[in-house]
Amino acid sequence: MANLLVISIGAILINNFILSRFLGLCPFIGVSKKTETALGMGMAVIFVMVLASAVTWVIWTYLLCPGETNLFWIVARACGSEVSAQAFDLRFLETIAFILIIASLVQFVELVLKKMSPALYDALGIFLPLITTNCAILGVAELNTMSLGYGFLESVVHGFSAGVGFLLALLMMSGVRERLEFAPIPRFMRGLPVAFITSGLMSMAFLGFSGLKF
Helix, strand or coil: HHHHHHHHHHHHHHCCCCCCCCCCCCHHHHHHCCCCHHHHHHHHHHHHHHHHHHHHHHHHHHHHHCCCCCCCHHHHHHHCCCCCCHHHHHHHHHHHHHHHHHHHHHHHHHHHHHHHHHHHHHHHHHHHHHHHCCCCHHHHHHHHHHHHCCCHHHHHHHHHHHHHHHHHHHHHHHHHHHCCCCCCCCHCCHHHHHHHHHHHHHHHHHHHHHHHHC
């Protein structure tokens, strides 16, 4: 439990995927104009991140990685083959496999939102299908498998926590941008310029969490 808590705090605050790792900046800037759309996008990203973390871990462990857990090698041995496990090293397919999984999950989210909340579906617009190419989700999947080597439960907790951190950054940014609409900002600073400056200041503030010790 202590390890899972460390993973959660790290993904939400210390290594926030938007403000520390600088991944997923496109929806962060594009959807953070209103709190309602930011909340909807954040919840959709959490859902996709959790499922993507679980499914990609299973695909990585049982289909792509060579070893005794590789299902292709198990079937080959059951059929009497003496081929080595290294012959089934399919890790080079990781990016393609992970993107296909994420794209399928995003299509599912699109169908659900279109049926359950058409207003939110229209408000998110092009940014909803862009979750497919959201580097934050692909980054979570690759960190879980290649870089950090997490187990299944750790991967799911990391994916959920990363999504919560994504949602937190979106809500903070949307709250600030809604108030900036009524602030006396010079004309040349309105819109994206002040949004970029605000996001930079938020990122600097989140650097303070990097000093947390466990």
